[in-house]
Amino acid sequence: MAARAAVHAHTSHNHRACIDDALATARGLCAERGVQLTPLREKVLQIVWRSHKPMGAYEVLDELARSHKSARPPTVYRALDFLMAEGLIHKIESLNAYLGCIEAGAPHSGQFLICRQCGATEEIVDPRLETALEAAAGRAHFRPERKVVEISGLCARCGK
């Protein structure tokens, strides 16, 4: 797998590299696992990765339909479901939208920082926060499986 640059969603950067990296990683993981990253699924992944802003399913559909006339809601949702199952994208529950995963291959629920100003959403992988979540659940005698953490506010750039 290609080395991953430490890019922050809200900063300007060579986003082409983000996309190429995500696609290469996805191809590698799917090959390893013996699942099919079909052209359709890859195209949807590419569309989701067009930016660091979570993208709604119908927005993906509109994009997809430009090159794929037969695209319908199930087309998109099936691809999104596949990509989520393989850990290649996340759903942002508070926005009903989807975002490329920056740590594909390492199973995890995402932790997200969503800028309400610019929309850029950064996935963080913070072991201390993960520990705190486990501990909080443990104190309540709860066995956690999926952890949704979505923090909205202002990113470094928009926060002045």
Place this chain on the structure above:
Amino acid sequence: MAARAAVHAHTSHNHRACIDDALATARGLCAERGVQLTPLREKVLQIVWRSHKPMGAYEVLDELARSHKSARPPTVYRALDFLMAEGLIHKIESLNAYLGCIEAGAPHSGQFLICRQCGATEEIVDPRLETALEAAAGRAHFRPERKVVEISGLCARCGK
């Protein structure tokens, strides 16, 4: 404000007391703030509090319509929006459903433990987790405003 029993959502308890307490607290807070907890809004709050399972807006609507023939989606969404604005209920984003707040009056984003087996959802107010969220955001130079924390899994009872 009435003293609040430390009740866990998944355990059996005198739920009537939960409801009475929530309504009393709501009336007190709205009076203090000079906002109107109208009969309609109070009824919706009561319906949301019927259980410790998050309730969908259309489920609320069905209940409400039994006693309020003119109820329509906007009727319910306006009441839910008011109750959220006053911090009397929370929206559970991962379920598109609504839950009574156990700490009304103390402004906070909720932290929730959602049992996938029995559906009971417990709101926790865990200062250590809160601190960890703030710290994680801070390390990313992010200024948090709203924090969505929804942990799904098995509650103490369902986890065997």
Place this chain on the structure above:
DNA sequence: GACAGGACTGTTACGTTGTAACATCCGTCC
């Protein structure tokens, strides 16, 4: 080569969740 099975995609139709926009009602203030 026929054929059964499985994975993927096409297609139609519908279910669920949420909102815009405008009308009406009602109490308060001048």
Place this chain on the structure above:
DNA sequence: GGACGGATGTTACAACGTAACAGTCCTGTC
């Protein structure tokens, strides 16, 4: 009385998501 602001009534629609069945394509088997 008349203007206003807050709350509710009412219609229509937008946005998000899924069920169900049909077609395609590949592959393994006989």
